[in-house]
Amino acid sequence: MSVYQRGVRRRLAPMLDGDTRRIALAHAILLALPGVPVMRYGDEIGMGDDLSLPERYAVRTPMQWSAAANAGFSRAARDDLPVKPVASGRFRYQRINVETALRHPRSLLHRVRNMVLARTEYTEPGSLPFTLLTLKPDAVLGLLYRSESREVLMLANCSQQAVEVLLPPLAEGYWSPILEDKLYQDGLHGGKDARLALSGYGYRWFSRSLS
Missing domain, CATH: 3.20.20.80 (Glycosidases)
Incomplete structure (x- = not known):
């Protein structure tokens, strides 16, 4: 090995x-x-x-x-x-x-x-520190990057089971999808109690403009 x-x-x-x-x-x-x-x-x-x-x-x-x-x-x-x-x-x-x-x-x-x-x-991961989000279920990795012009959210489900992710409070407004492992029916709107679907071993990236 x-x-x-x-x-x-x-x-x-x-x-x-x-x-x-x-x-x-x-x-x-x-x-x-x-x-x-x-x-x-x-x-x-x-x-x-x-x-x-x-x-x-x-x-x-x-x-x-x-x-x-x-x-x-x-x-x-x-x-x-x-x-x-x-x-x-x-x-x-x-x-x-x-x-x-x-x-x-x-x-x-x-x-x-x-x-x-x-x-x-979306170059934020290559140049900026991230905020590690506390998510439920804990099999989901969540990274949030913030630049002067936008925020970038990256989610990854390390479980083989499809899950519904409960997100921490995010900035209000619509978060545009960047990348997904498949076509999802739900979207991401900021605020409290935001939830998102993630397939088994799925991933989703979003961005939100700050301008």
């Missing part, structure tokens, strides 16, 4: 049992936290690892671009590749690849892309 007593030689998808909901949630939390997010290539499509390889080579297999030979990474003969793509099991390149993911609007790739676009537009 670990290497050099300080690093993990596993990819995200195998550690989360290939569960797309949990993998997407992990990315949503990563991008909601302060600082510069660091992602390993291939995690955006749910690539696996090859534990038969030594040390960190387990997570350095070729990018899985397509279901073509060598995962579309190289035209060389497979035996000539110094490190070969994952070709067996649930994370094999014939099943998990960019070309396939691009064809499905709800794929992990599209979901992570939307998260990155949202994080690019």
Whole structure:
């Protein structure tokens, strides 16, 4: 599992049992936290690892671009590749690849892309401290950022159960949705006793202008 007593030689998808909901949630939390997010290539499509390889080579297999030979990474003969793509099991390149993911609007790739676009537009997590909200149920993580022009609220349900979240008092007014793991029917209006639905391993981001 670990290497050099300080690093993990596993990819995200195998550690989360290939569960797309949990993998997407992990990315949503990563991008909601302060600082510069660091992602390993291939995690955006749910690539696996090859534990038969030594040390960190387990997570350095070729990018899985397509279901073509060598995962579309190289035209060389497979035996000539110094490190070969994952070709067996649930994370094999014939099943998990960019070309396939691009064809499905709800794929992990599209979901992570939307998260990155949202994080690019809403830069508060990269530059400001957050307020950690006390929420019920406590399986829900809530982060609130405030800049001179707006507030940004980020929620993540770390439980597999769908929940109704009781929020602390928020500023009055309508909070515009930025990012959601699915289409929800309810909206967020500030004030006391605001409640929101969150699916199992779901996430929702909102913003409110201060101008």
